[in-house]
Amino acid sequence: MEHRATFVDGIWRLLLFLWALTILFPLAWIVYVSLKSNPEFFQNIWSLPKKLLWSNYANAWHSYGLGKAMINTVYYVGVSLVLGTFLTTLNAYALTRVQFRGRAFVWSLIMLSLFLPGINALVPQYVLMKQLDLTNSLTGLIILDSFGESVFFLLLLGGFMQSLPKELEESAKIDGASLFGVFWRIIVPLSTPGIVTVAIFKFLSLYNNFLHPFIYLGDPDKYTIAVNMYHANIQMQYTADWVTLFAGVIVAMLPSILMYVFFQRKIVEGATLGAVKG
Template sequence: MEEKRSIGDGVWYLVLLAWSATILFPIIWIFYGSLKTNREFFQDVWRFPETLNWVNYSKAWNEYGLGDSLLSTLYYVGASLVIGTLLTALNAYVLTRVEFRGRKLIWGTIMLSLFLPGINALVPQYILMRDLHLTNSLTGLVILDSIGENVFFLMLLAGFMQSLPKEVEESAFLDGASLTRVFVSIMLPLSMPGIVTVAIFKFLGLYNNFLGPFIYLSDPDKYTIGVAMYQAGLKMQFSADWVTLMAGVSIAMIPSVLIFVFFQRWIMEGATLGAVKG
């Protein structure tokens, strides 16, 4: 039997539809704008292009050095993602499943850090990175973003791990398994939906990270895609090649859009499973 939809459901449906339109419209507008000539763009920004100028994409790729930027981004995001996700899983396991003195104090300190704006750590972080000779280094950025734990991701994965039954873990200890073996062989596989969710959020955050690479990288050959597109935008002060810039923006959007489209089910399931179990 079908459920009757109320007027309120219809209103919410229209609100969500309008909200989706505000998100999708700029993306679509940038894409078809990237297929115009500059003359067509300045004549009418809303008119569709007469012919599809795919050459704008090759021009953006070569002029803005997007190939090198994507390679730098791949190393920075990939290494930070693997190391950071593993450390988050390890921290969440220790703080939720291992009993030790001072655990509540550590959790309280972590919760307290939520009230501190992250921008406050910018200056001491830069001084530390400079003294360790890690500025202008992609490896330095990897270290900074991997070790610097995000409280939101830690809380998300910790909540998921807390919902897992302790009986499986206790049975493994009775069979003689070590703490490391339990974590690797039992907790990691059982926590995989939550870990994948955290990894996706981390990827989107790292890929779209601008402030860190902008501050610490001074060599254009090491720029990540965000900094490279920022520098391309600065060139518009002296030129008006907006269609090429739009093509570059379209290229830069592809990885994050694909990740969200193909893994959105993992995001929804991983974010809610910990709340409904146990």
Template sequence: MKVNERTIGDYLWRIILFIWAMSIVVPLLWVLYESLKTNQEFFANVWALPQKWAWVNYKKAWVSYELGSTMLNTLYYVGVSLIVGTFLTTINAYALVRLEFRGRKMIWSIIMLSLFLPGINALIPQYILMRDLHLLNSLTGLVLLDSLGESVFFLMLLGGFMQSLPKELEESAFMDGASLFQTFMRIIVPLSTPGIVTVAIFKFLGLYNNFLGPFIYLSDEKKHTIGVKMYHANQIMQYKSDLVTLFAGVTIAMLPTLILYIVFQKKIAEGATLGAVKG
């Protein structure tokens, strides 16, 4: 009887998960085939498939929304922030988890306390700081802001992984004459690669989808990232009816994250419990 109940429960969960997956996949497919219609076909029937694939919409979106320069801005912002931010997260996690020094527990307590503070509370102080440092309307300034701004979630995730590494590895390295930085780079970093890759993937997704920061700090349209550019493209639709071009632009904007998820989906799934499992 218990086996039957468990089987029924499994089927119910599968049905629920299938419905949940369809609620995500169907809108993506809808946007895709709407981007291949003409505006006349779209307004005639939003659910009908296109009679002829209008690939010209993608060329039009690329040119009219200046997606080439926008992608370069996004690549610079995301790429540099990802490299610098991931390195800082790794070295911070190492210092807080593997090193013994006075005040370490107090620092961890303060970091944990920040979990209860909404990130939006830091918006005004950050804006004033960026203004006083003359970093407003600068992609480099935005890179510095996002690289130096640490995330408690990433520290806990990577710190939990590093805690599982044997302490004897560092002691052996010190006995062989390795410095602290050499021990970090040659022992801790290689052994922590799975955790670092997971953190990097989550950082990439967060940076690429970041809208609020670029929207507030970048006033020059030539410096906009993809999220802000598509927001302004959507605002233009209040005065125009070229929705199929907008759908084509949205599809182009989604491609990097979709490709990343398809390639690293196992890493992303494992990352949700990495700290708990390794810690």
């Protein structure tokens, strides 16, 4: 049956269009401001540039050390993503497919953590990291973010795994497969859509993570891109080179934007993955 657009539908579409403009307009404004000169910026922040100064991006790359910060970010995000996704997959499997005494109690503790603000863990985490001599270290940051399980990712992937038929595991065990063999050869391949969705969300979370790198990294040579741009913003009170800063902001945003452009369908599907599959 064909659905005819009503007046209410038109209102909702108009509201969504206006909402989209509030997101896209600031991005477009930053782009064209990043191509202006500083005198043009201070004369009229709304005017279009008379000449496109692509050199602002080269200046930002060299002035703010974006190359080094990007390498640090790739190392931090890449290793944390692989290790963290594997651990999340393993934890979700153990809590949804493996029967053991105390599983319900563990799930209760996990659900209880949803009501505890994450900011409360900062002090004990920092004390522990300090005692283990893992502060001011990208590797220490990787350990913290990889082993610090997210309840959201666990519930998302756990809901997906619960929909898989148990007969496949039983058949594999009859054929002599070990517990890890069942996980690696049966569960992981069947859970690939859920794992990919979790990995995308983890990437966006890690790449945009500012608080942990800001707290634990003190050496400028170890800054991630988020912390690096924060310190670049602080320099503006001395240099007022805003067009170069905006160019740096665009460079810093590009990986997240490209990730969303290429995987937007997976990101949207992932928001309801656990509910649909669970």
